[in-house]
Amino acid sequence: MKKVAIVTEGGSDFSTVKETAAELEKFGIPYEVHVMSAHRTPGLAAEFSKNAAENGFGVIISASEKIAFLACEIASNTILPVIGIPVKSLALDGLDALLSTVQMPRGVPVASVAINGGVNAAILAAQILALSDKELDKKLCEMKEEMAAGVIKKDEKLQEEVKNIFKN
Amino acid sequence: MKKVAIVTEGGSDFSTVKETAAELEKFGIPYEVHVMSAHRTPGLAAEFSKNAAENGFGVIISASEKIAFLACEIASNTILPVIGIPVKSLALDGLDALLSTVQMPRGVPVASVAINGGVNAAILAAQILALSDKELDKKLCEMKEEMAAGVIKKDEKLQEEVKNIFKN
Amino acid sequence: MKKVAIVTEGGSDFSTVKETAAELEKFGIPYEVHVMSAHRTPGLAAEFSKNAAENGFGVIISASEKIAFLACEIASNTILPVIGIPVKSLALDGLDALLSTVQMPRGVPVASVAINGGVNAAILAAQILALSDKELDKKLCEMKEEMAAGVIKKDEKLQEEVKNIFKN
Amino acid sequence: MKKVAIVTEGGSDFSTVKETAAELEKFGIPYEVHVMSAHRTPGLAAEFSKNAAENGFGVIISASEKIAFLACEIASNTILPVIGIPVKSLALDGLDALLSTVQMPRGVPVASVAINGGVNAAILAAQILALSDKELDKKLCEMKEEMAAGVIKKDEKLQEEVKNIFKN
Amino acid sequence: MKKVAIVTEGGSDFSTVKETAAELEKFGIPYEVHVMSAHRTPGLAAEFSKNAAENGFGVIISASEKIAFLACEIASNTILPVIGIPVKSLALDGLDALLSTVQMPRGVPVASVAINGGVNAAILAAQILALSDKELDKKLCEMKEEMAAGVIKKDEKLQEEVKNIFKN
């Protein structure tokens, strides 16, 4: 199976990236994590991206706080699908990261997920790779079923709770 | 090759959807366009999504103005990658469509592109399909080269223009 | 009397929903609480909504954080009045939930109350049901009087407090 | 049947209010329109609201641009359900009207619909009145069916259009 | 001298109002504090406002969180200058209170100060009353001088601090 690259600038986006890794682990998708900085190690991210397909990667996930320069740099240097995770930082409640991830100019898309959406980034990567991987496809279907089952359990729990609070 | 589905609610998101279709035409990617409304034809979009993989689709692109209910409905009923295009409408300058496309809850990702980003949605779909299609991969590389060449032409033109304005 | 359904996706919207239940208890309005997820249990919320009127419900209250897909799903599948409670989550200070609750497309309204407005959702439901229930109407009038009395008590308290701080 | 009151401050919210009236006409719901200004005719809106139930009204719809003082004034003086329509004006793209309509304090709800959502306000009113009116209930169901049929027609039209553009 | 009325809805705007009172105390301006709720005690605020001039008030200061209905109600019922203090609450970081305080419709101004600007509301009231009160005018000039002196002290302190941190 193709690998997923998770790249981050290494600030408060760290914990988000670990959620992404944990989710990929669940699906058994091979991945690599890298701290790379489009700002501080210019050229390096470009180099990585240009060779990513050859090096066996199928999807690149990039997490950034403030502005998503890293996702841009990567998307400009590869035709692999690039998923961007905007990460909330000190000010503006994540809006700066969100807008700079999603408002990419014509010709160079980045697939943005929700602010701090590390888990969804992994699932989206899985969905992309599952297009040519039956087993991954099956795992995604199972995950959907588990999610549904989880909701039903929560339903029972909430009903119990509310009953206990008000009906006694 | 797998097909791309372009679905829309059929409001001011129409022209955006045509840009998407035009771009897919350039890549020679088979596609279908559908007006579907999660609000007005409930069940229909769900039905379509559940059967999308079987019916030969590989990616679903969904465009909505105001709130991206259609993208949600589709993403909830398929494990295919779903790309959302937020479309600017009367008020709030597209912010409502953007937030409701991108801020999907954990477990059900939508890959958001820029506001009115019909072209990028098509390119992202192409990038996803190219993972298992050498020829599409080649076309994407060519597109990158053409974009670069286009920039260089624009550069010459601007320099000429500025010279004419100020140097005489 | 018709029942009120309180549905929630079961995240940080839990405590909001309990406020709603507590308020309905005060009015003696029968209700049910349900965790349902338009994203994770697709079809279930639609099914619930289609049968809601027959099952004795008169109003459905839906609470969601991030994006109000659940309210949308419900409103698309019933002609009962649907009240949406946007719930503040990690980022964007509730703006995402608010816009996706209120900016519904033409034809499928959701009645939005304030961010985390669990109590007001219950009162609005009571006001709707009171149109054909004299006793509930009376209770709402009494509530208005109690609120007014509460304000007058607060007034006395504040005046006392300020006097103590500055006049000694 | 109970009547619907449509009240407006009489600025750029005029055309919105006519959409509301037109929609109520379709449902055969009796209504009155009033220009009233909480700011300029203080007391008048309060008076109207206090007597609204007695005067045969079941729902009050209030449209305001900038800030929704009129909806507030009405909601404070009646226990009838009040629906607020935020109307976009010169600046801030409707955000001021939206926030001041929806962010009502605890105890006095206003049911907010989308910015310039005159049609949805009427439908919401119809849904509320239909709780005790079988015929109105039936009309709402028919409207849902017509909306669905309309979407299916749009679907055919779009497919035709796209075919004509690209397939020739 | 004319009195200042400080009115509040009695929520989290309490501490702001105490800052206002404390500042008026410094200037020796007579004032009254009142908890009044345009929503919960409709009519009361209107009544108070209509009689405010006769009762010896010259300026009314109104503090509200979420939406500034109280300031609106007051401004609609008096021609005294009304100063509004938007108070930050749970969500939206004070933006809802700010917009609903400042975006008053033509004909009924409210003088908005900064979010949680209780002190500035008092100073503005003092500036208004000082137009016909020589002594208050003098106190305002002294306050300006003290502020300037305070800045100069802070300057010395910062320079000392920075010297200590880096120069040793």
Added chain:
Amino acid sequence: MKKVAIVTEGGSDFSTVKETAAELEKFGIPYEVHVMSAHRTPGLAAEFSKNAAENGFGVIISASEKIAFLACEIASNTILPVIGIPVKSLALDGLDALLSTVQMPRGVPVASVAINGGVNAAILAAQILALSDKELDKKLCEMKEEMAAGVIKKDEKLQEEVKNIFKN
């Protein structure tokens, strides 16, 4: 009577300022208009403000687009009440002007009116001056009555209009 100074930076805030002047004319309040730029003629606005009280001014109204530096400069150099009019310009829909007018730091208030609120700025100035001018007080009361009468006329007109559209 004390005069009102209307100052502006002379950009797109021009028409707003003329509305202010027109409104002051109605009240018979003496005024002067000045183009002054805190940015481009530094010192001049400060000078003007320091002498404003002595020169017979009672209130200063300042209109700015983008950022309200002029209002700041003035408020820093006088203890006269300063009214700020935020003016909408090319981008950000007036939000930049609004925030920089209203978010003044502690100690130096500016009384902000609505975006482009030239008329309300004049009325607020009139309300301030009316505290010591019986005749102006009377004119403001008459204006309130005329506004109310205007609303009642609009009411009749709207009712006529709606009757003509739908009842025939």
Added chain:
Amino acid sequence: MKKVAIVTEGGSDFSTVKETAAELEKFGIPYEVHVMSAHRTPGLAAEFSKNAAENGFGVIISASEKIAFLACEIASNTILPVIGIPVKSLALDGLDALLSTVQMPRGVPVASVAINGGVNAAILAAQILALSDKELDKKLCEMKEEMAAGVIKKDEKLQEEVKNIFKN
């Protein structure tokens, strides 16, 4: 004198860039304009930036709409001061461009000017170069004087205008 580089992605930022060039012409500052795209010609902007100092540039001005990737790319590859001009595009009123220009991560500053602030970018560049160029310093001082004179002319004109409107 060192040269200024004006770089742009070649979209709707074109006219902004011409304003910058025109302003530099006034100061007699040598400059080059280049269309470069960090997204479409990756590597090229990096290359240009690395060699900019050697090639005689002292300041780089970069204009972008949507997201300021070009400014980022440049700032990452040079230690010359980089000035960013956010350019307003179709949606979000310039907020996306502004945030992505100004919210640069620690270590790699971009000096942001106002949205569409092409003229100010040129003046800022002139101010930077004037630190080691007496003649440019003098020109900047003259520009300040001319601006002041311009304001005084506008003042006379406005006073004349207002007199003509109202005093006759």
Added chain:
Amino acid sequence: MKKVAIVTEGGSDFSTVKETAAELEKFGIPYEVHVMSAHRTPGLAAEFSKNAAENGFGVIISASEKIAFLACEIASNTILPVIGIPVKSLALDGLDALLSTVQMPRGVPVASVAINGGVNAAILAAQILALSDKELDKKLCEMKEEMAAGVIKKDEKLQEEVKNIFKN
């Protein structure tokens, strides 16, 4: 070498300013810190700015919360490059400070860095001064290299961490 002036209004912008000082220390750039308030010590900041060039300053850095009046005042009274640091305060998450720093009117630029961007302000000042200082230029290049090295260390650390979490 020319000095850098760091000026602040002395509120919550204090710690930001110390970061700036610390960064300038690293570069060995001479600087002075000053608490100055455009609002509270009017004239003083103007005076300081007019004489700044003569007094050996090359760049002025100004930090403000809420609204950036100080940066404006300075920029209006000097032709030295002025760098503005918007500082986040109680409400609005820094948006008020950001917009009032960056949205300067034509003719008087302020170079805005990120919200709370004290370090970047210092680096930008260093970049400006390095245009005529070889040694500073060298230090900036070294800083770039150290940043890159830091990223590479972080990369190793993250890879180790992730390996430890998931691979055991």
